[in-house]
Amino acid sequence: xxxxxxxxxxxxxxxxxxxxELAGTLPTSARFLFYELVAAGVISKERHGARRPDQxxxxxxxxxRESGDVEWEWIxxxxxxxxxxxxxxxxxxxxxDVLEQARVDPWLGDAPQVITESRSLAGVLRVLxxxxxxxxxxxxxxxxxxxxxxxxxxxxxxxHVLYLGDLDLAGDQIEAHTRRVLERAVGELAWERLxxxxxxxxxxxxxxxxxxxxxxxxxxxxxxxxTEALRQEVxxxxxxxxLDELLPEPLARVLGREAAQRRRLAGLLGQQGEL
DNA sequence: CGCGGAACTGATCTTAAGGT
DNA sequence: ACCTTAAGATCAGTTCCGCG
Numbered sequence: 001x002x003x004x005x006x007x008x009x010x011x012x013x014x015x016x017x018x019x020x021e022l023a024g025t026l027p028t029s030a031r032f033l034f035y036e037l038v039a040a041g042v043i044s045k046e047r048h049g050a051r052r053p054d055q056x057x058x059x060x061x062x063x064x065r066e067s068g069d070v071e072w073e074w075i076x077x078x079x080x081x082x083x084x085x086x087x088x089x090x091x092x093x094x095x096x097d098v099l100e101q102a103r104v105d106p107w108l109g110d111a112p113q114v115i116t117e118s119r120s121l122a123g124v125l126r127v128l129x130x131x132x133x134x135x136x137x138x139x140x141x142x143x144x145x146x147x148x149x150x151x152x153x154x155x156x157x158x159x160h161v162l163y164l165g166d167l168d169l170a171g172d173q174i175e176a177h178t179r180r181v182l183e184r185a186v187g188e189l190a191w192e193r194l195x196x197x198x199x200x201x202x203x204x205x206x207x208x209x210x211x212x213x214x215x216x217x218x219x220x221x222x223x224x225x226x227t228e229a230l231r232q233e234v235x236x237x238x239x240x241x242x243l244d245e246l247l248p249e250p251l252a253r254v255l256g257r258e259a260a261q262r263r264r265l266a267g268l269l270g271q272q273g274e275l
Numbered sequence: 276c277g278c279g280g281a282a283c284t285g286a287t288c289t290t291a292a293g294g295t
Numbered sequence: 296a297c298c299t300t301a302a303g304a305t306c307a308g309t310t311c312c313g314c315g
Contacts, residue, residue, distance in 0.1 A: 030287075118285060141284030142309040170283060170310090177309070 009060035010069075012037055017070055025232045026074050029120035030061055033075075035228030096269055099262055103133045106247055106254035113155060114239070115139060117165030117174055121227050125164075125239055132243050132251060139178050147181045157187030162242060164235070167196040167208075168224030195238055196225050204230060 016036055020026050034057050064070040088094035105111065114129055114136040116122040122138035129136035137151055155161075161182070165171045179191055201208065208223035227235065244251070 120286080138285085140286090140307085143284090143307075146308090166284090173310070174284065 009037075009057055010064055013057065013060055013064060014069060017074060020074070020232070023233050025124070025236065027124070028075065028232060029123050030057070030075055032120055032124060032228050032232050033057065033061065035226060036231065092269055096266060099266055099269075102258075102262060102265075104254055104258040104261065106133055106249060106251055108248055110159065111135065112160035112162050112243070112246060113137070113151070114162045114164070115151070115178065116163075116227075117141065117171060118227065121164055121235070124232055125236065128236060128239055128243075132247075134243070139174065142174055142177065147178060148185060152182055152185035155182060155186045155189070158190060159186075160190045160192065160246065162192055162194045162239065164195045164227055164239070165193070166224065166226045167198070167201065168226070169222045171224075192242075194242060195230060195235055196227055200230060200238075201225050204234065206230070 013033060016033060017026075017028075020028050037057060061070070061075070088097055111134045114122075114125065114134060116125065116136070116138045117140075119138040119140050122136055126136060135154060139146070161179075163175055163178070165175050175193065179189070183189055183191075196206075200206070206225050206229050208225050230238075
């Protein structure tokens with residue numbers, strides 16, 4: 001067994017992914033794995049030279065995926081997507097194809113909007129958002145146009161916004177800016193910071209790291225806790241718990257009605273023959 | 276007060292160089 | 296030939312500092 005740096009990283013990654021598999025938190029993202037390995041003390045967040053601290057891990061991850069030790073599907077790439085507008089042989093068949101995606105709104109027209117700072121967080125929360133039939137978006141750091149063109153038009157005054165972002169200087173600035181832009185566009189929102197909060201840092205015994213911000217003449221030293229410092233499992237539970245509290249009706253009942261309606265509609269369409 | 280430049284947020288991949 | 300490390304690329308958008 002060769003104890004190389006990349007070899008150790010591969011082993012640590014493989015173990016970590018096995019844990020994710022057992023915990024049911026797959027897929028995950030490279031960024032989460034990185035922070036979890038940092039938290040576990042396997043790798044350092046400190047930069048040595050010009051190479052970024054996550055690059056060794058990414059190299060290890062790529063080789064694991066290419067060798068087949070890690071399923072490609074276990075890691076989501078938040079930066080890329082496929083736009084697919086293909087049709088079916090007939091409209092009837094198309095409707096049958098997409099019937100699985102048809103949802104009943106458990107929120108009576110007032111679903112909360114989830115907004116995350118990082119793409120990776122939105123990626124791992126997406127399965128939950130789908131189950132609860134709510135919209136989810138990542139700002140991906142500082143952003144302007146996207147808020148005006150996509151998010152604001154889908155929001156209304158008073159709507160619940162559940163925000164998840166880093167607990168640090170830049171994270172606060174990003175949240176404040178996001179909220180300012182959206183509230184100026186649609187009016188006051190029921191804005192709630194779900195994570196990371198000072199309370200969670202306390203409850204989960206998280207240790208803030210000291211970050212600098214070289215935009216500031218004095219070095220801008222400040223304490224910071226990244227969202228990924230809370231384990232993926234914990235973040236998922238935080239959102240799930242809040243959504244359950246906000247739901248006007250237990251989710252299981254709505255999902256039951258939804259499935260029954262789908263079956264009836266599939267039955268009706270099936271009797272129509274070729275249209 | 277306006278503006279340019281630098282720094283920051285976010286994510287991942289490729290290529291070159293060095294070592295065995 | 297293969298493995299590891301180093302360094303670079305790419306993108307949009309916001310915020311802060313300092314200068315004129």
